[in-house]
Amino acid sequence: MSTIAVGSFIIECNHFGGELADLDTFRRYDYVTDDDVLKVNDGAVGGMLRTLEEAGHSAHPLLVASACPSSLVTDTAYDEIKSQMLDRLPSSVDGVLLALHGSSASQSIGDLEGDLIEAVRRQVGSAPIVGTLDLHAHVTQQMIDHCDALLAWETYPHRDAFTTGERGAATIVDILSGSLKPTMVSAKVPVLVSGILGHTEGEGPFADVMRAAKRIEQDDATVYSTSAFLVHPYLDAAEMGGGAVVITNDDESYAQKVAVDLATDYGNRRFDLEPELVTPEAAIAASRSLATGTIVLAETADCCGGGAAGDSVHGLRALLEYAPDASAYVPVVDPEAANVCHRADAGQTVTLSIGHRLDEKWGIPIETEAVVHELTDGRFTYSGGIWDGREAEMGPSALVEIGSTLVGISSHPTYEWAGEQLQHFYVDYRQVRFVVAKNPMNYRIAFPEALEAFVLDTAGPTPPTCRHLPYKHVERPYYPADEAQPVVRVYRKRRD
Ligand SMILES: [Zn+2]
Structure with missing residues (x-):
């Protein structure tokens, strides 16, 4: 029987906007240590623990810290998480399993996973380290150098955190x-x-x-694991890109061949990965000729799940202006507006200045009167995804009505999975003409019966195209800013 240390640090960071993540940000989602880690039965850590137990190995608990995506992690928070993790890591363990994201950065460090893996390596010497990643990871040389194996989610929307944890643990067992x-x-x-x-x-x-990557993993006996990556594009770091990580059983040149083939295939499909965008006004105009049903306005530039603050009101403003009589639902994170509502009673009319309060550079607030419908504590439970079964906190929240539009006002950004925030306010998306979704993907899960979805071209730190993002560290050329055929970069473990 071997002893495997198990820990997790999961957050996706945004260099263009959003709010900093401090320890409270983690505590609102997931922050457990010691024996409480061993009680985790969901997510990647849950899967790791299950497989270790089945294989007859013992798990040594470190720390589990995860949070809704954000701007950068504060230096204080990262230092604390890192030292809590390392303090609990005996140098004598037989191996280390880390459930990670792969696209996080602090105020001072651009690659937190690389930094953490290297620190763990220094502490455990040659013991195997296996990490699981989000498929939006920015896989760096530092991660490759200090980790024995990296495996990523296979699904987006991310439904497979648990099984990815199981695969990670099976790898260290092997x-x-x-x-x-x-x-x-x-x-x-x-x-x-x-x-x-x-x-x-x-x-x-x-x-x-x-599918091509997974076919190789299944059919090719030389290949142990393939992971395909879309990188989280709102990080700003050198050598960002999408492609693959391939693990073979002791055959580096074949691993390289398979990885390069997959990355080349991904690069060749780049034109199919750029979405069509419309202005909110054009989306609303196009909706007039559509049948009865719910229309999703994907205001993905303000995606909390990509690190944005969730405080944009571009979609809301367009609805109030161009569809004043249509029923609609819009989520907005605005702690001050939520506070104004909480000082009133349900049924009362309040005067609100709402939006662009947490991350002011993307627009201006809407000044309006609103009728307060409901006041809540903002707690809800996820029904799937990375935080399946976990309680999340929107903080003091309110459902208000502005004209014919319902606005769900919360105090903290939360990751949108399957419409839990709407359900918290008892809003049925099928009963409204327009629903604003602030994510690029999970609206497919949240609003499966929607008639149509438009991707809005609005300002924010998680825009639907990266063509004009003011990257400082990303090198040119990159797609879609440049038309050049993308060149494949290869990362092998550097050897002394
Ligand atoms: Zn992801």
Whole structure:
């Protein structure tokens, strides 16, 4: 029986906007240590623990910290998480399992996963380290150098955190038994696209890449694992791109060949990954000729799940102006507006200045009167995804009505999965003509019966195209800013 240390640090960071993530941000989602880690039965850590137990190994708990995406992690929060993790890590463990995201950054460090993995490596010497990643990870040389194996989610929307944890644990079990001598190569192309066409279910450019990757993993006996990546494009770091990480059983040149083929295939599909955009006004105008039903306005530039503050009112403003009589629902994060509502009673009319309060650079607030319908504590439970079964906190929240539009006002950004925030306010999306979704992907889960969806071209830190993002560290050329054929970069483990 071996002893495997298990820990997790999951957050996706945004260099263009949103709010900083401090320790409270993590505590609102997931922050547990010691024996409480061993009670985790969902997400990647739940899967890791299950597989270790089944294989007869013992888990040594470190720390589990995860949070809704944000701007950067504060230096204080990262230092604390890192030292809490390392303080609990004995140098004598037989291996380490880390459930990570892969696209996080702090105020001072651009690659937190690379930093953390390297620190763990220094502490455990040559013991195997296996990490699981989000498929939006920015896989770096530092991660490759200090980790024995990296495996990513296979699904977007992300439904497979648990099974990815199981696969990660199975990998370390195979390494410890001697049946796997992992050789890992990453290959990627500078393609930076939003998540809108990155789904892995049904037809789609990334779905094809993922299926090809998984076919190789299943059918090719030399290949142990393939992971396909869309990078989170709202990080700003050198050498960002999408592609693949391939692990073979001790065959580096073959791992490289498979990784390069997958990254090349991904790069060749780049034109199919750029979405069509419309202005909110044009989307509303186009909706007039559509049948009865719910129309999704995807205001993905303000995606809390990509690190934005969720405080934009571009969609709301357009609805009030161009569809003043249509029923609609819009989510807005605005703690001050929520506070104004909470000082009133349900049924009262309040004067609100709402929107663009947390991250002011993307627009101006709407000054309006609103009728307060409901006041809540903002707590809800996720019904799937990365935080399946976990309670999340929107903070003091209110459902108000502005004209014919319902606005769900919350105090903290929360990740949108399957419409839990609407359900919290007892809003049925099928009863409104327009629903604003602030995500590029999960609206497919949240609003399965919607008639039509438009991707809005609005300002924010998670825009639907990365063509004009003011990157400082991303090198040119990159798609879609440049038309050049993308060049594949390869990352092998550097050896001393
Ligand atoms: Zn992701």
